[in-house]
Amino acid sequence: MERHVLVVFPHPDDETFGCGGTIAQFAKSGVPVTYICGTLGQMGRNMGKPFFATRESLPKIRETELEKACQAIGIQKVIKLGLRDKTIEFEDPELLADRIEQILRELKPSLVLTHYPGYAVHPDHNALGDVTIRAISRLSDQERPIVHAHAFARDCQDVLGPPDIVNDISDMAEVKLAAIRAHRTQSQLVLGRLANGQLKKPSSKDSYSHMLRRESFWTYHF
Amino acid sequence: MNPIDKSIVQPALDSFLNRDVYLHLETTNGAYAAHNRESNMTVGAYIRNGRISYGRGIITGDGPYRVGLKMELGWVYAEGLTDFEMEQEGQLLLAGHDQEGRLAVALELSLHPFEL
Ligand SMILES: [Zn+2]
Numbered sequence: 265m266e267r268h269v270l271v272v273f274p275h276p277d278d279e280t281f282g283c284g285g286t287i288a289q290f291a292k293s294g295v296p297v298t299y300i301c302g303t304l305g306q307m308g309r310n311m312g313k314p315f316f317a318t319r320e321s322l323p324k325i326r327e328t329e330l331e332k333a334c335q336a337i338g339i340q341k342v343i344k345l346g347l348r349d350k351t352i353e354f355e356d357p358e359l360l361a362d363r364i365e366q367i368l369r370e371l372k373p374s375l376v377l378t379h380y381p382g383y384a385v386h387p388d389h390n391a392l393g394d395v396t397i398r399a400i401s402r403l404s405d406q407e408r409p410i411v412h413a414h415a416f417a418r419d420c421q422d423v424l425g426p427p428d429i430v431n432d433i434s435d436m437a438e439v440k441l442a443a444i445r446a447h448r449t450q451s452q453l454v455l456g457r458l459a460n461g462q463l464k465k466p467s468s469k470d471s472y473s474h475m476l477r478r479e480s481f482w483t484y485h486f
Numbered sequence: 487m488n489p490i491d492k493s494i495v496q497p498a499l500d501s502f503l504n505r506d507v508y509l510h511l512e513t514t515n516g517a518y519a520a521h522n523r524e525s526n527m528t529v530g531a532y533i534r535n536g537r538i539s540y541g542r543g544i545i546t547g548d549g550p551y552r553v554g555l556k557m558e559l560g561w562v563y564a565e566g567l568t569d570f571e572m573e574q575e576g577q578l579l580l581a582g583h584d585q586e587g588r589l590a591v592a593l594e595l596s597l598h599p600f601e602l
Contacts, residue, residue, distance in 0.1 A: 309517075309589045311583070319512075386518070
């Protein structure tokens with residue numbers, strides 16, 4: 265059993281869409297989970313459907329959504345880095361790695377979930393994943409947690425091979441769906457399309473229902 | 487936000503004339519545009535808290551609308567604007583939303599810096 269799971273992602277909702285079921289399973293089995301959330305997703309273009317957020321109200325709304333989603337999946341503690349959406353790759357990576365390193369030394373997680381640098385599509389994902397890997401690589405072999413990295417770039421399977429960690433999260437499908445719903449501004453459009461049958465069939469690997477059954481990760485090798 | 491009413495937005499633009507104002511200007515087709523193959527490029531730009539002053543500011547078009555702000559040494563321009571909001575004192579928010587309600591363009595003016 266894990267001692268403590270540390271989750272590091274840049275946007276409120278990354279924790280839910282990418283690994284909400286996995287986190288919920290850890291939380292349910294009594295493992296403490298801490299989430300380092302980089303930004304408030306200030307620059308998202310989804311404003312709800314029908315839209316109810318503005319560019320200026322979005323960060324506060326997403327902060328509340330994050331709170332509800334964390335409650336749903338069982339994340340007890342959120343550390344907000346206070347960075348700005350779309351700007352992480354322009355920050356000094358060593359300074360950001362210092363902050364992550366300090367948290368790592370404090371919490372001593374046995375497992376870290378983060379984005380696989382270079383294979384996580386959004387520049388913020390790749391940048392924060394990179395900084396997290398830098399921070400973890402500063403630890404000694406004995407201190408270093410296992411890293412399960414999330415990747416979804418179109419070429420990731422070609423380059424990284426198939427994911428070595430495939431979690432069956434069917435038992436947490438309802439919990440994950442509740443967390444997805446909590447991220448209202450970000451999920452209303454896609455949930456509406458799902459209800460209208462505009463999304464891919466359940467058999468498709470990228471489909472929403474696939475997302476409620478399986479979550480995959482690549483173990484990062486140092 | 488509400489659908490743009492030029493008879494409200496034009497006086498709001500006039501209220502900022504020849505004053506130091508903070509500008510938020512952006513356009514985006516979504517961070518996943520290329521990944522989702524909605525477009526072959528992910529395109530976006532934003533300015534947060536650019537400080538400007540303009541001597542002429544006009545909203546025009548029949549909807550979606552266009553705004554041009556003429557400065558001493560240049561222009562600020564946005565098109566595709568559909569909605570506005572003036573809930574905060576000294577702040578005008580304009581945005582263009584697509585059919586799905588996603589923000590595609592925003593032009594915002596404020597007498598105080600926008601939150602970071
Ligand atoms: Zn994200």
